[in-house]
Amino acid sequence: MPAGDTMRGSLWSVELHPMSSDPFKRVVQAIDAANAQDPNREDWQGTSYPKELLYGLRMSECLERLCPTASELLRLAARGQHIRRWEIPRSDYPATREGYLRWRTRLYGFHGDQLGLIMAGAGYDEDSIRRVKRLLSKRDLRSDPESQALEDTACLVFLEYYFAPFAAGQDESKLIDIVRKTWRKMSDVARLRAVELTLPGPFGAVVAKALDAGMS
Numbered sequence: 001m002p003a004g005d006t007m008r009g010s011l012w013s014v015e016l017h018p019m020s021s022d023p024f025k026r027v028v029q030a031i032d033a034a035n036a037q038d039p040n041r042e043d044w045q046g047t048s049y050p051k052e053l054l055y056g057l058r059m060s061e062c063l064e065r066l067c068p069t070a071s072e073l074l075r076l077a078a079r080g081q082h083i084r085r086w087e088i089p090r091s092d093y094p095a096t097r098e099g100y101l102r103w104r105t106r107l108y109g110f111h112g113d114q115l116g117l118i119m120a121g122a123g124y125d126e127d128s129i130r131r132v133k134r135l136l137s138k139r140d141l142r143s144d145p146e147s148q149a150l151e152d153t154a155c156l157v158f159l160e161y162y163f164a165p166f167a168a169g170q171d172e173s174k175l176i177d178i179v180r181k182t183w184r185k186m187s188d189v190a191r192l193r194a195v196e197l198t199l200p201g202p203f204g205a206v207v208a209k210a211l212d213a214g215m216s
Contacts, residue, residue: 058161084111163207
């Protein structure tokens with residue numbers, strides 16, 4: 001468990017402590033401090049969190065369940081995957097597929113740069129920083145087990161926490177297509193974890209329909 005974190009229910013909760021002398025702990029604390037500045041809020045289990053802080057906590061918790069032996073650098077990439085994401089909003093790009101891809105590509109570089117600066121300040125070497133940036137770039141899915149583990153974690157976090165709110169009011173056929181695309185990005189291990197998730201009401205049924213449509 002990262003220093004400065006305690007468990008509240010099934011989720012990390014952040015406690016403020018003096019900056020650690022351990023490089024890994026310092027980076028985790030700095031990521032959380034950065035994401036605590038997110039002006040957007042999300043309520044979870046009776047507590048209001050800065051949105052991207054909550055996302056980072058969920059990523060760490062999910063990675064721990066999925067891959068308890070994850071390397072230090074993979075854990076940093078997971079915690080910092082959305083660092084300061086609110087600074088580059090989706091609305092800055094056209095509401096098209098091309099606009100979405102441009103936005104995502106910009107975010108990959110932005111998150112890598114932000115995390116790289118923090119890691120350098122904590123004493124990590126250039127090879128470690130390049131490795132984390134490579135993981136965040138999403139370029140090596142399937143060929144790199146750690147890159148795949150990071151993507152698996154993001155997909156599981158999306159399905160468990162964000163799919164139902166996103167799906168409300170959306171067309172079912174569109175949702176089935178989104179689940180199919182998410183499923184294709186996941187490893188077999190992550191797919192097994194995904195089918196064990198309990199989603200509320202009709203949203204679980206949408207996932208079941210997508211699976212029945214031939215994803216195996």
